[in-house]
Amino acid sequence: MIKKPYMGRQKLSLVKISKKNHLQVTFSKRRTGLFKKASELATLCGVETGIIVFSPANKPFSFGHPYVDSIVNRFLSRNPQPDSGVNRLIEAHRNANIHELNMELTQVLNELEVERKRGEALDKIRKACRKQCWWKSPIVEL
């Protein structure tokens, strides 16, 4: 016996797996693991969650607690108009240098604080409306 036939789990490199069969196996295992994690989160914290994943073969897999569709609908009802901010961000990251990124970070942090406060305020109003009579005319206090 010169050596063990394999070296155990190898460290993860964050690049797309090249070998197709290997990729398929990894996708299958990690999809299972992801859904399990989501299940645990939902159970432990008593929250609603939904996941959608498209396989390498473009087949949709989904997990949801209590149901994917209701989660999705609930999300869409609150986020009707998506924009491509993330895509722009990714593009920006590819092209920007570190100095620019730091400057942008500072600015974003300031913006985030403002947005957070706005969001919290509006959320309070929304909850208040929902608790009382959301189908009636709202008392607008912005």
Add this chain to the structure above:
Amino acid sequence: MIKKPYMGRQKLSLVKISKKNHLQVTFSKRRTGLFKKASELATLCGVETGIIVFSPANKPFSFGHPYVDSIVNRFLSRNPQPDSGVNRLIEAHRNANIHELNMELTQVLNELEVERKRGEALDKIRKACRKQCWWKSPIVEL
């Protein structure tokens, strides 16, 4: 020194956490972990994925690669929704008098989410750069 005052990680029990502050911490940590797992899956396998989670405080958190809304829409287009009580409720909600208020809230939540992700991503890059190769190009991980 008689013994360490702490016994390390305890085995997981699959019931809802009772203590509110404990639950909040767990939710926060596990949500982060879940999103990270999804990110890895997307990167390693080159697939599209989207996650929506509602916090104990009913606040929506989302992750998506490339973008949550596109994933959700893609899912819904392939899985036509049967009519349900939830859908009607959402529809009613959309048409209610507080429509405008909700629109604005939704918009703000969306912006906030985008800003939050931008901030997080930029912060990661900043930290990574500071620790190691700040003079090289950043590794983008979303």
Add this chain to the structure above:
DNA sequence: GCTGCTATTTATAAGCA
């Protein structure tokens, strides 16, 4: 809430059946 710190538990990459 939010970091950071371990001691543990979990997840999983590889290999093979």
Add this chain to the structure above:
DNA sequence: TTGCTTATAAATAGCAG
């Protein structure tokens, strides 16, 4: 693909600040 096995990488519960 689905399941085992093992060695190792990662995630995280419980605390502390």
